[in-house]
Each structure stands twice: as structure tokens, then as C-alpha cells.
Amino acid sequence: MSVLVIAEHENGVLKPETAKVITAAVKIGGDVDVLVAGSNVAAAADSVAGIAGVTSVKLVDDANFEHQLAENTADLVVELAGGYSHILASASTTGKNILPRVAALLDKSQISEIIDVVDADTFKRPIYAGNAIATVKSLESQKVITVRASAFDAAGEQGPVSVESLSNGAANSLSRFVGVEQTESERPELTAAPVIISGGRGMQNGDNFALLNGVADKLGAAIGASRAAVDAGFVPNDMQVGQTGKIVAPDLYIAVGISGAIQHLAGMKDSKVIVAINKDPEAPIFQVADYGLVADLFDVLPELEQAL
Amino acid sequence: MKVLVPIKRVIDYNVKARVKADNSDVDLTNVKMAMNPFCEIAVEEAIRLKEAGSATEVIAVSIGDKACQEQLRTALALGADKAIHIETDATLESLHVAKLLAKLVEQENPELVILGKQSIDADNNQTGQMLGALTKRGQGTFASKLVIEGSNAVVTREVDGGLQTVSLALPAIVTTDLRLNEPRYATLPNIMKAKRKPLDVIAADSLGVDLTPRVELVRVDEPAKREAGVIVESVEELVTKLKTEAKVIS
Structure with missing residues (x-):
């Protein structure tokens, strides 16, 4: 068994969700490799390397992935997905945007927003606005899963593992980044605040x-x-x-x-x-x-x- | 420009879902059903595109048993030109739905498909993105604004850090977020007129998609109940309790 986790980052900084998704990956078991795809994200990759449970880090630092648009990021993940039993991402707007596209390209049913790992095939997830908790078993050979980060504790630290630089992926011909209005705030992020x-x-x-x-x-x-x-x-x-x-x-x-x-x-x-x-x-x-x-x-x- | 709007029949958003006593699923017997709220927003956006002259035809499609024709009639009453019912009694996963829709996209060749970003029953948030992958089209998910500019759809997306704008080469897929528009209500004359609009039925089996389940529903449970809390009388009492009893502030 081996898990590929898609790291989440913003402005070159690793987001705290990633360490929580890594906790879910460790609970599934096997090697945990983490893909950091973006532009100027070497520092984020170094942060990932120091998170407990990570086996290796794959870094794709390329202007093609500056805005992590779904179309070519999904293609990149599919390119690197071979051999992994599980592919995980945070159920953030970025993860939700990219991962179903990955799942469909791999011809796999996705399991969204898991809140617990029962075993390597079985997961719990809320349905009907959280008024019911479904236990679902994936029958797929390769499982594509988004993780509700708030349901998992952040993984601790470790001595850094190696970061492997890759030159995979291609430009996006289907969509183009136009702009972003980022909310500036001195306060902690909602999803990370105590x-x-x-x-x-x-x-x-x-x-x-x-x-x-x-x-x-x-x-x-x-x-x-x-x-x-x-x-x-x-x-x-x-x-x-x-x-x-x-x-x-x-x-x-x-x-x-x-x-x-x-x-x-x-x-x-x-x-x-x-x-x-x-x-x-x-x-x-x-x-x-x-x-x-x-x-x-x-x-x-x-x-x-x-x-x- | 032809616009395809897939819609889903779901539990009414005001109704609280209850788990069956045998924990096999959620109990939907005699529960009020309605069009998924995000799908209503999708229908509204398509109709507005038609009213603005960007769209020429709006086709609503729903997948499920006969009952979903009720929601298709609603879409027709709201202003869709034609409806397609892909009939099946099977319990479908998002991937199955996306594959059936991809077949329809092949047949109808719409330049734009507008879907709700998620259904409020399964809360999956997958179908639009999967349809994008299967039809090799660009996707603008969680849209709060949609503008057609020549051969592009410019979509403002609600993302965790704020708003992101992307430009998609048409044909493309858009999924709706809450603030894209405020859906209208169907008027009585339009409800009557909708009865005469075309509603085609296609058997899901005829589309050549393998609908074998890939995820097994093992069981469904009630979420953990929160212990009943206490009503405090003053701010002072609240702060004391948070410090000494809950110990969440110091």
C-alpha cells in the first residue's frame, strides 16, 4: 500500500491542512509520498519533508502550476498516480476542484470529505449536512479521497526526508488565470484557528x-x-x-x-x-x-x- | 449557444434527514423532495443567459426514477426550453452521473453545461469536475459570477482565500455557488405552459454506461449527539465557566 497526498499551499507557504491530511494518510498505512505542485514552492516542499509520517516529497516547481488550476494539475496528478493505492487531498476549495477531475480521468469513484479512516478501504463521511454519518467501503483498486482536515489532528515533526524535483506536467490549454481578490487579514485562518x-x-x-x-x-x-x-x-x-x-x-x-x-x-x-x-x-x-x-x-x- | 443544465431531485433543504432504525440508510419515506438548491441556481443562470441573448436554448436534464420529472417540469416552468429524463432506478455515484451526462453532451453538444456545485444529500461536490474531465473541457467551479465574452466564459470562483477569476475556453463546464444569483419563482401561467413543453425520456441502459456500484454503503449512523448545555445568566458567569469548567480560555 502507498498513499499520494496532494499538498496545499498558498503564496509559496504550506497550508496547515496538509499535515492533517498526512495524519489520515498515515492511518491508511504504507508509504506516504507528498506532491507539492506550484510555482516557487521549494520552501513549501521543505516544510512537507519535515512532517512526521512522510516517506518522500515530490516537487514540481513550474510556472505551469502557479495558480493550481484544476485542468493541468489533475493531468499532472494522473501522470504521477501510477502505483499508488490511495490519492488524498484536503477537502478545501483547491482539493475539491482538482480531485474529482483526477478520479474521473483514472475512472475511479471518489469518496469525498472523509472524517475517519476505518481501514484501508473503509471510511466515514458526513452526508445530509452532517445529519447522518455514512460508513462507505470503496471497491476501487485505487482510491481517490478528499479529507475533511478539521476531523484530523496535524501530524508532528520529523527529521526531513528527501525532496525529489520532477519536471512533469504541461501548460493548461482549457482555462487561464485572470485574477484573485485575496482577503487580507491579520487574524488566523478560519480552518486553523483554535x-x-x-x-x-x-x-x-x-x-x-x-x-x-x-x-x-x-x-x-x-x-x-x-x-x-x-x-x-x-x-x-x-x-x-x-x-x-x-x-x-x-x-x-x-x-x-x-x-x-x-x-x-x-x-x-x-x-x-x-x-x-x-x-x-x-x-x-x-x-x-x-x-x-x-x-x-x-x-x-x-x-x-x-x-x- | 446551447446550455445544458443537469438537475437533481433531493430532500427539501428545510427537512432534517433521519437515519433508518436498521442503520441501512437515511429514511426518505414520505419526506418532502425538491430541486437541489444549487441546481435551481444553475437553472436560473441559464435562463438569464437566454434572456440576455447569450444562450439560444436551455435544456434541463435529470437522472433518476420517474419522480424526477416533477423537478424537470419545475425547470421548464422556470424557463427551460426542453427537458430530458434519463430514467433509471439504480443508485448512482457521481462518476456514473458524470458518465451519463458525458454521453448526453456528446449527443447535444452544448457549449456550456451549468451544474450545482454539490447536492445537499450526498454532499459529494464531484459531478461537474468529473464531467469536465470526461468531456475534456475546462471547468469553473463554485461560481459566484459568470460572464460570456466571445468564445470564453469568465468565471469568478468562491475559494477559501477570497475570489478567483478564471477564463475558460468554450465549450466549458460551470458549477454554481450560492451567490451566483437569486432564483426566481415559477408563475402559475408558466407552470401551466410547462406541461406542454417537450420532455424526452431516455433509458439510462441505452447510453452504454456501466452503472455497477464502486462504493458500498456499509451503514449509516446518527452523528454523535452534543450533550445538552446550560443557559448562563451573565457575561461574567459565561467567562468564569469558560475559564474554570470548559478550560478553553485562560
């Missing part, structure tokens, strides 16, 4: 989201939002936590002015401790909260900032 404070429709407008800053500063927290808040234009889409946004599982999740639609709960109910602040005592968010505070968020937030 503490998250999220606002919902109850925040009333985008300006009021600034009220979350004070608490977030004190706790070193990332700031998230419900779909209602994103749809209303209060905050950008990359802040959305939920079934179709980001799936998070921090140590502490503070939901402020969020009613708790099942689609939102699907994105955060695996958090260790959940706090809900809402003035409606009937809000469904209280059914999953460890600590509920029925109060007006505009009174609570300044008080909470003071108390921390």
Missing part, C-alpha cells in the same frame, strides 16, 4: 461586525459568519461557516446573533465548546451550545471584551 467568533443576521449590518474585533483580539480568534450574514452582504464569502462554506472544529466557537440553521450547524457542530449569544431563547443554536446566553448582542459584546 478560537472562532462568528456573526449572523443579528449583527444587522457589516459595520457592526467590527464589534467582534475586540473579542477576537483578546482571544486570538478568527472571525466567521453565517450564510445569512454573507448573503446580506455584511461580509465576504470566504468568512462563511457551514455545509457549503468552511467546515471548522475549533476548541471554542462563539456564535453571535446566529439562529442556527442546519446548514450552519453542519459547519461548526464538531467544535469542542460552543457558546451561543442570541436574544431569541427559541433559537436552534441553543440546542447545540454548551453555554447559552440569552441577551442582546449589542450589550454583550462590549461587556465580553471587557471581561476577557
